[in-house]
Amino acid sequence: MEWYINRGSKNCFFCERLFREEEEYYSALYDEDNAFTRKDFCMECWNEKAGEGVFSYWKTKIQKKSETVQKYADTNVFYDLFIKLENENDHSRVNFRYVLSLYLMRKKILKLKTTHKANGNEYLVFKNLKEDKDTKVFIPKLSKDEVFAVTEEIGKLVNCIPKI
Numbered sequence: 001m002e003w004y005i006n007r008g009s010k011n012c013f014f015c016e017r018l019f020r021e022e023e024e025y026y027s028a029l030y031d032e033d034n035a036f037t038r039k040d041f042c043m044e045c046w047n048e049k050a051g052e053g054v055f056s057y058w059k060t061k062i063q064k065k066s067e068t069v070q071k072y073a074d075t076n077v078f079y080d081l082f083i084k085l086e087n088e089n090d091h092s093r094v095n096f097r098y099v100l101s102l103y104l105m106r107k108k109i110l111k112l113k114t115t116h117k118a119n120g121n122e123y124l125v126f127k128n129l130k131e132d133k134d135t136k137v138f139i140p141k142l143s144k145d146e147v148f149a150v151t152e153e154i155g156k157l158v159n160c161i162p163k164i
């Protein structure tokens with residue numbers, strides 16, 4: 001599983017200005033060459049220049065220097081990714097979506113109804129409590145270690161808030 005991850009930069013991708021303490025800015029995932037790349041933008045540049053080719057984005061805030069606890073990104077970020085990955089067939093994205101579904105289940109956004117087998121493949125069938133509909137998630141043949149690795153990657157991809 002390969003992920004392109006730049007772990008949250010301390011400056012704007014366009015104007016390269018350093019973010020200030022407690023400054024709000026946008027983080028966006030771009031779908032480039034079959035990998036997700038994260039770029040961070042100051043508000044001004046986001047409004048003027050970003051937008052094209054964005055797969056998913058969210059607002060981030062630079063932490064205060066004194067804050068030691070890393071805040072988890074909003075569940076909506078993960079939900080948005082989960083929805084957008086619905087029709088993806090790429091191996092690593094299928095794994096990604098599976099791990100996201102486990103996370104959303106823990107957050108009580110998805111509720112496991114049953115499992116389903118078709119053509120030698122196994123699926124989890126969830127009720128999407130947000131939209132009141134069912135959704136099917138392919139269960140990849142991942143070892144515990146691989147699930148852990150994907151989980152960690154998702155955390156880094158979305159959750160990293162740099163300190164200044």
Ligand SMILES: [Zn+2]
Pocket residue numbers: 012013014015016017041042043044045046
């Ligand atoms: Zn900028």
